[in-house]
Amino acid sequence: MPPIHLEGTTLEGGGQLLRIALGLSSLTKIPIQITNIRGKRSGGGGLKAQHLTSVQWLGKASNARVSGVGLKSKEITFTPDPYCLTIERRKLEVSASTAHILINQNTPGSISLVFQAILPYLIFSGSNSPIQVRISGGTNVSNSPSYDYVQQVLLPMLSCIGIPPITSELHSRGWSTGSTRLGTTSYTITPLPSGSSLPAFQLAQRGEIRHVKATILAPKACESHFRDELEVMFNKRRTAIFGDQGNENETEFDVSFEPSGHDKRFYLLLVATTSTGYKLARDWLYDHGIRTGKIDTVISKMAKKVFADLIAEIEHGGCVDEYLRDQLVVFQALAKGRSRVSGGKLAPSLHAETAHWVVNMLLGVELDDDGGCEGVGFVAGQGVGKDGIEKTEADMVKALDHLEV
Numbered sequence: 001m002p003p004i005h006l007e008g009t010t011l012e013g014g015g016q017l018l019r020i021a022l023g024l025s026s027l028t029k030i031p032i033q034i035t036n037i038r039g040k041r042s043g044g045g046g047l048k049a050q051h052l053t054s055v056q057w058l059g060k061a062s063n064a065r066v067s068g069v070g071l072k073s074k075e076i077t078f079t080p081d082p083y084c085l086t087i088e089r090r091k092l093e094v095s096a097s098t099a100h101i102l103i104n105q106n107t108p109g110s111i112s113l114v115f116q117a118i119l120p121y122l123i124f125s126g127s128n129s130p131i132q133v134r135i136s137g138g139t140n141v142s143n144s145p146s147y148d149y150v151q152q153v154l155l156p157m158l159s160c161i162g163i164p165p166i167t168s169e170l171h172s173r174g175w176s177t178g179s180t181r182l183g184t185t186s187y188t189i190t191p192l193p194s195g196s197s198l199p200a201f202q203l204a205q206r207g208e209i210r211h212v213k214a215t216i217l218a219p220k221a222c223e224s225h226f227r228d229e230l231e232v233m234f235n236k237r238r239t240a241i242f243g244d245q246g247n248e249n250e251t252e253f254d255v256s257f258e259p260s261g262h263d264k265r266f267y268l269l270l271v272a273t274t275s276t277g278y279k280l281a282r283d284w285l286y287d288h289g290i291r292t293g294k295i296d297t298v299i300s301k302m303a304k305k306v307f308a309d310l311i312a313e314i315e316h317g318g319c320v321d322e323y324l325r326d327q328l329v330v331f332q333a334l335a336k337g338r339s340r341v342s343g344g345k346l347a348p349s350l351h352a353e354t355a356h357w358v359v360n361m362l363l364g365v366e367l368d369d370d371g372g373c374e375g376v377g378f379v380a381g382q383g384v385g386k387d388g389i390e391k392t393e394a395d396m397v398k399a400l401d402h403l404e405v
């Protein structure tokens, strides 16, 4: 089968195109060729360490032939072994208990984006035992989901769409701001049972906003000022958040604070929970200059902006925020039957459109304007190619145990 060609400058033209394509290729065994990787990014594009890690891991897991692997590489061809029943025999001791995966990055490349790349593969691996994946890199990195976003938004929302619960553990934080620093997190995934599919899911009725949680990571000395600023801001925006009826409940706003360990590390996440249990969020890892004596301005700017962004998410009326919308597309495409994720009045972001394009290229799935699509019904531990033909019957738990890059 000749590889499907994906031009890396298409739409958003960044790393997400590569991650979704690799995840789907590893599962379905459809070979892909990506040219002009991250072709719309400044600095010449190509694979950064974080992307390279994902290519290497998925390549090993699916026993793929990969050409063009290397930092800054602008073109790869990825050909998974169509008969890869069990790559286990290479190095692995099979255990009936939890499988362990270690992924070590030596720069603070986003842990969440590596996780995003390998997650579909793990969920649909057909493993009958849980899989624990431990990844080092950055937990708080610009332009990517923070550890906190994954824990408070992505994982609960995956559970809302029918994916067995995934737990997370933060061992240490890794930062791209202040002095750069490596961190480590673990996730424990219970894959879909071998032979089963993810049933179609509907995120269509959002319900009312019931609660807002703020997570602050900042220098310890700012704690009380940051908390006060958020309280004031929240009280002023109560109607915009909860609507005219308001929500007079005392427990509607929680704030948690963790010292960031550096006077130039500021992060704020706001998560709104709806009456249907959905989560909408916005955050900011402060990435502007911080002048001595101007910390109050930073805090006030952050609180204002993140509240304004959250309110804009609430006002569009959808069930997911802008970021989650693109992150759920791959699961819609793999699910069995017609799934829908309502993004409200907001047009899909360029990232979401890119995700639509990739799933269409690889699986033939088409998303409509309403956020709906007919998924292929991918069978965990097996595989359905674009032609609907079953490719393998991999027992990937054996393959995954102690797989390390």
Ligand SMILES: Nc1ncnc2c1ncn2[C@@H]1O[C@H](COP(=O)(O)OP(=O)(O)OP(=O)(O)O)[C@@H](O)[C@H]1O
Pocket (backbone or CB within 6 Å): 012, 013, 014, 015, 016, 017, 038, 041, 113, 142, 143, 144, 145, 146, 149, 283, 322, 323, 324, 326, 327, 351
């Ligand atoms: N603040 C955020 N909260 C949650 N998710 C985010 C946030 N910012 C970005 N994302 C998600 O991170 C992903 C970013 O993809 P993108 O292709 O831009 O990243 P990348 O691999 O770092 O590549 P590049 O360096 O090419 O931009 C998308 O899935 C997007 O939804």
